[in-house]
Amino acid sequence: MASFTKSLFLFLFIQFCFSILPSSFAQSPTPGSSDGYTIYGRVKIPSFGTKEFSLPAKVSNVKVILNGGQRVSFLRPDGYFSFHNVPAGTHLIEVAAKGYFFSPVRVDVSARNPGKIQAALTENRRGLSEFVLEPLKEEQYYEIREPFSIMSIVKSPMGLMMGFMLIVVFLMPKLMENMDPEEMKRAQEEMRNQGVPSLASLLPGAARSN
Amino acid sequence: MVGQKNLKADKDDLILVFGKGCLHAISGIDGEVLWRKDFASESIEVSHIIQSPEVIYVAGFVGSSKFYVYEVNAKSGELLKNNHVALPFATSGESLSVSGDKFVVLDDVRSKIVTIDINNGNINYNQKQVSDLIKDSSGQAVILPSKLPGLFALKINSQVLLIKVTNEGELVALDQIDNTAAFSNALSISEDQHVFAFVQYEDNKIQLSVKDVNDWNGALLKENLVIDHQRGNIEKIFINNYVRTDRSHGFRALMVMEDHSLLLVQQGEIVWSREDGLASVVDVTTSELPVEKEGVSVAKVEQNLFEWLKGHVLKLKGTLMIASAEEKIAIQKLRLRSSEKSKMTRDHNGFRKLLIVLTRAGKVFALHTGDGRIVWSTTLHALRKSEDCEHPVGLNIYQWQVPHHHALDENPSLLVIGRCGPSVTAPTVISFLDAYTGKELNSLSLAHTVARVIPLPYTDSTEQRLHLIIDVNKHAYLYPRTPEAIEILKREFSNIYWYSVETDNGVIRGHALKSNCIHEIVDEYCFVFRDLWSIVFPSESEKIIATVTRKSNEVVHTQAKVMTDHDVMYKYISKNILFVANAAPKASGEIGTATPEEATLVIYIIDTVTGRILHRMTHHGCQGPVHAVFSENWVVYHYFNLRAHRHEMSVIEVYDQSRADNKDIWKFVLGKHNLTSPISSYYRPEISAKSQSYFFTHSVKAIEVTSTAKGITSKQLLIGTIGDQVLALDKRFLDPRRTLNPSQAEKEEGIIPLTDSLPIISQSYITHSLKVEGLRGIVTVPAKLESTSLVFAYGVDLFFTQIAPSRTYDSLTEDFSYALLLLTIVALVAALFVTYVLSERKDLEEKWR
8 A cells, every 4th residue: 555655845845846837747755764756647638528439538447557557546636646655766657547548658766866757658759758648549449330321232242233233134235236237147147156155065075075 | 554533524633544664644634744653663563543632642562462552742743652561471363442542452372351551651451361251261262353332342152242341441241142143343323322233143044233332231223134045154244324214213234244245234124235256256167058948848837927927918018108117127127038148048159158157255156148147156065164164265166077978968067176275285175066056066175185176188978077186295186086087097097297387496397197195095096196307497597477388178270370382380289388487586576676687588388298398588678477378389478578668478389390391292192291190299399489579558467369169260369458458469460470571472361561569459459448347367268159259357347248350250240231131132033023024025025026
C-alpha cells in the first residue's frame, strides 16, 4: 500500500507547482527514508463528446500501472496521480483506460540528481517535457456494420450473377439483331459444316472417332 | 498497518495512519501530513492507537511479553513519555481492545486472560484463569476479534463465553452461548445504545440474534432461517439497522459464508445472495453436455404441464400486448430458457458445454456456456473446514472420465484435488464429481501428499483416465486404484516419462517409473521412480522464472509445412518438449530493479525424454516476467527489453531437419526416403530453429493460443493485457519468415512485411469494450466445428466467447441473410417464367412472319 512518507514541505511544494502550472511533475527524495522518490503526473483524456461507440470515459475506471503491475494507482477527479516511494532507476508506467490507446511511458528517476525525472513515450520515443499523458488514439472495439444499400447487393456475387444473366438475356438478342444478315448466314453455314460442338466432341476420345 | 480515526468527523481532527512502523498524523482539513513519528527502530509491534485531544497513546508488544506504551503529543508528534511493563509470561494471539484504554490478551498456554489497563500512561495488568469463568475449560481458548464495547467473546470448543470487563478491570462472565458461528462488531444505533449480532446453529436451521450490549437479557431480534448447507458455515456477519414504520429498530445482516458467498438477511429471509466465490477461480475444465434423448418422458411432461400452460398463456399475453412489466420479464426469461443457446443438451457444433470451475474455497461450479448461468454448484465435503483441515484450498480439477465410446450411458466425471493448507506437505484430499449433477461420487483423504498430478494418455475400459500423483517423497501413486489400471500401466511401464522443475536449485530433472514402493505395507499402486537426466543451470548467472510445455490434448493437423518455393519443412512435433526461461538472478525481480547491463534472459527448449537441449538463445538486456505459450512446433514468449525499455515478444519455430532431405523425387522412387520410419522420442533428430522478435506495447497477464478440433484452422494468440482485455493476435504476425520486403510469392502466401512492433488493432480485442477485471487466466477449448474455438477468461470477472480465427469458413455467419437468398431464388424463378413467356411469344411472332 502506498504510504505517506513524504514531507509536509513536499506537499506544499507540489501544491505550489500545481497552482502555477496547469500540470507538472515533480519528485523529491523523502527525508529519513532511503529510497523514496515520488512520481507525480496527470492523465488527460480529451472529451470527444458522445461518439457513437465510445463509452464516456470514467475517470474512476482509469488505472495507472507501474512496472507491469507492481503497483496500481487511480486518478483523482482532475486526472492527477502519484506513486510514492519509488526507488531510483528506470521505470515503466502504463495507463489502462477503456476506449483509449496510451503509450507506455519510460520514467527515469535519477538518483544523483534529486528532483530530476525524465519521461518518454516508448511507442514513438517522444520525450515529455511535462508529465501529461494523453492517449495516442481512440480505440473502436466494434466494426461498423455496413448500412443496407442497393449497391452492396449489386456488388455481391449473387448480384453480379444476376446482372450478368440479365445482360445475356436482354442484350445478346439485341447484338444478334444488329449483325449483318449475310454475315450471320455465313457464320451459321460455317457452324453447320463444323457440326454442332457438343460436350462429347470436346472429350479427346470422342474427337478421335470424329 | 493500523488506521485510526476519530469517530466524530470534525474538520480539525487528526487522522492517524500507522504503516511500515511509522505513525503519520494527517490533517482532516486538507490531507496534509502534519507530523510523523518513526517507531521502526523500537521493534514494537504496534497494535493499538488511542487518540485523545492532547495526547496519543501508541501501545503494543515488544516480543511476546513486554507491553510498551508511548505517549505522543497530538499537536507536534513529540514523544512525551514511554512506559512498559514486563508480563511474567508470554502472550499468544492478537490483543483486543475492549474499551478505550483496556486490552485483553491470552497467555501462551491459553489458560489465563490478561487484562491490561493503561491509565494516563501507567500500565496495570490483571490476570484471571479461564477455568474460573467456565467449568469445562479443556479446549483451546481463542479471543474472537469482534469489537464490542466493554465486552469480549472467548471461544472454547464450540461454546462462546461473553465476558464483561468492568471499569475496575474485573472480568465477569455474562453468558455462555452454544453452537455459535459468528459474532458481528458492535453497531451504535443511538447515543448510548450499542447492539451486536450473532448466529447460532440449531439442528438444520440457524438462529440470528441481535442484542443490546448493555441489556443482556432482552433480545432485540431473534430470527430463524434455513440456509442451504452447501454454503457451509457462516464465517462473518455484519449488521446494519433501519427504522421501521413503528419507529422501532430493524436489522439487516450480511453474512459471509464458507464458500465465499454473500447473503443479505432481513426479516428472517434471504433477500439476495451472491456467489462471490466465483471471483477466485483457481482451475477450469470443461464437460460435454448430455446427448439429446429422442422423445420426452411422460412423467416430465405431466410434471411440467402446468408450467407449460402458464408459459403459453404468458406468451399469448405478450403477443396481445396486455402483459405487465413483470410478465414481460418472465416471458423474456422463458424465451431465454427455451432458446437454442441455453439448452441443456449437446449441440451439433459443440458450442454448448459446461465450464467446470474450481474456486479457492473448494466449491465447484458448473457454468453453462450459453448464458453463463450456474447449472450446479457443490461444496466438496472433503474440502470443508474442520479440525483436521483448517485452511482447505482447491488446487486442480481434471477430467476423470469422458465417456464417448464404450460407456456412453455413464455420466462424465471429474477429479478435484484439494489440500488442507498452503504448504506442499499439508494433507491432501481428492474427490470425484458427476459432471452433470455435481454429486460427489467419492472422496478420499490421501495418506500421501500431492506435488504434481500427471494425467496419462491411457484410459481403462470404462474410459476412466489413468492419473499418476507424485508426492514430495518421490513416490508416484496410480489412480484409479483398480487391477485393470495396473494392467494398463504395466503394459506402458517403460513409456511413461515426466520432468520436474526445482526452481530454487535451478535444476530440471527427467523421471521414469522404476518399481513398486518398498514399504511395510505392500501397495501395488505405489511406485518409486528414477532420475533419467538432470540439467543444472549455473545458479550465479541463471534463475528459472518460467517453464511452459505443450498442452497434452492439442491436435496437430499436419507435420509438413510447404514453403513459398515449394520446399517442404517438417515441423518438429513432440509432446515431450519444454520451454524454460532463465533470468539473471539480479534481474529476476520486477522491472525497474535492474540495469540493462546486468540483465540477460536465456531461453532453452528441452526434450523431456532424453534431456537434450534442442535450442538455446540469449536475449541480452532483457528480463522477466516471462509469459509463454507452446503449441505445435513453436513457442511464443513475452518479456521486457530493458535497453529499448519496451516489452517484446519472440517466436521460436523448431523444424525437423532429418526429414528435410525427403524432397528428392528419386529417393521416393527408389524407396530410400525415411518418411515411413516411426517417430520415436528416443531418436535425436537434427533440428533447426528459426526465431524473430517484435516489440509489443502492453504488459501481459496471460497468453493462450486458440485450439480447434482438428488443428486445421490457423491459430491466434490470445493475450490478456494489463488493461484486463483479451487481444486476439494472428500467429501470422509472429512468423520468423517475415522479411522487410517479402517477394510476390511470399505475399501471396500471406507473409506480412516485417515491422518492428506487433500491431494492436482495437477491433481484434475479443472482449470488445468489456473488461475482465483482475484477469488471471485464459482457457481455450475446441468446438466441434473446426473453425471455432471457445474462449473462457477468468479473473474477478468471468468472460466467455467463441472465436473463429480464420472466420467461419465452414458455416454461414450469424448475420447471413436467408431472406435475401430466398428473394434471389424467387426473383430467378420469376425471371425464368417471364423470359420463357417472352421467348414463346417471340417464337410465335417469328413463325407468323
